[in-house]
Amino acid sequence: MVDHLTQAVGLVFTPWSLLLTFAGVLVGLLVGVLPGLGPLMGIILLLPFAVTLDPIPAMGFLLAIFVGGSCGGSISAILLRIPGTPLAAATLFDGYPMAKKGRAADAIGIAIAASSVGGLFGGLVLIVAAPSLAAFASDFSAPEFAMLAITGLLAIAVISSSSLLKGIMAGCFGLLLATIGTDEFSTGYRFTFDNFNMLNGFHIVSIVVGLFAVSEMIIQLMGPGLTNKPNVPMVRPGFSSLVLTLRHWGNLLRSSAIGTFFGSLPGAGGVISSFTSYAVAKGLAKPDELYGEGAEGGVVATESANNATIGGAMVPSLALGIPGDPTTAVLISVLLILGLFPGPTMFEHSPDIVAGVFVIYLLCNVALLVIGILTTPLFVWVLRVRKVNLIPIVLLMCVLGTFALQSSVFDLFVMFGFGLIGLLFRAANIPLSPIVIGVILGPLLENNMRRTLLISDNGLWIFLDRPVAAALILINIALIGGAIWFNLRTSRP
């Protein structure tokens, strides 16, 4: 891997890749700052552009949006007490009190520096852990991959909703969506209704844009204060914030480790990791560190954790092809569109691309520090944009981004339909993330399940004959049991 990393430096450090990485960080910060958007929306909106690029610049651009978007929410959390993304919700505990004490520039600077260091930590773990996991998984065959797909889906279904049943229901809906189109085995047409637009199923981008972006914008239309112009003071953080951040090195490393760990668990994600690391940091704080009243350590803990989560989330996504959240699911779909198949085979057949992704991810986090500190005033200005102007433009980007994929109006109607489904499911408190994971994992699950049955002499018992598959069954049972136990405990009066 060291050789490939060295070669990848040459692939990554080209003017075009660097430009796209820096642009991606800017876009990410922009979508992170604006409440209601976030890294997933940014990646979705720029995906049509990314798929026209080579794999490394494309992944660099999208990963930079992910990195920038995960950090950008802290700016609005600190200045407005409104987290731009749920990832930054815990940052306002101490970020906003710091701003009230006149230390907004320090708080934003610390948030950016901690995000950058946390991201680098996650990146190093990614470089060490992903190849090892991929090597371990290279011996997997159909039964293991089928079970792995079920585990990934179950994990996100369990964690993304207070109701296990609703989470699995949403995941199953995603699995059904993935069956639309031409069957890979029999080459028969399934659920196509003699419509040639459906021969390859619904485009994943139409589904994701509809479910998340369109439904979110329509919900925001219901909100108050669309025409209000937020009164935000101008702030200019400096590079001295890095020194302030590094003073909390213990907290920084611990929170980054927590973030990376939670990131590697399918479904856990940045919100859980940032709240957990905040709680741990608060519990271990010195008596003079007043958490909740503007402690620098609070901002360090949450921001380093939520950006480190990305590196952790990329480990199972790249090594196994199992996404941990909708954002990594979309990144996997981009790799698929570009002709790469995340999982052990990608590490065997395209190690240069894998190494390039590792290097460019590290670069994204360095770029975040530089761009974030220098361009914060720009994002403070963006925060003053009124929502009434923003919502139509985001909807327009949704439409054009979806149209651009295949120049197809049919995709727009699919997007609109999933916008309606997204609204309905949100109202019914049914989580949307498992639907996307179901669509991504559906082919992996069905194909490997059918291959398993083809090679099996005794039906489904083959899963118990193979140690890894049997272990995954136990994990799945534990996941379901744990979720039922948690639901029973929390539902008691």
Place this chain on the structure above:
Amino acid sequence: MDLKQKHAEYLAYAFLLAVVGVVFQQIATSFAEQGIASGGPFDNAAAYPRAVAILIVILIALQLAVSFVARRREGGETLSLTHLACPAAGLAILFAYIWSLNWLGYHIATPSMIAALMILGGSRRIAEILIVPVAASLLMAFAFEVVLKIVLPGGVFKLHILWPF
């Protein structure tokens, strides 16, 4: 009339049951005609969607039972139907835009859609309602037509901008 979360849940379950109904209808008709509704793991393209559909039905039944036992159906936030007027109008504008995009063309449909959504959102400044939609649609047209080389619909008037790039 007020809407509760349980109404949305029932609607969502009805939708999922309709999807399940379509799965079984297709297996009985289209799949059977193609000869992929039965057989071994290679030929049987119906077994997997059928199993997932059955699982959905079981999950809905369990969820309804859990809701009934826990009496959760009485709780939840309520939402007045009048609150839904604005998002419904927003959806109608978006649908009209998508429907008319090929017919009216990008350069007529897009500024109209943005302006309509701005007015719906409460914007009342005439200059803003005129400038923002035109500027935004031109900027996006530049990004998609010049940078991404994607031809946007010209409509019946065949309106296209001849970019000097």
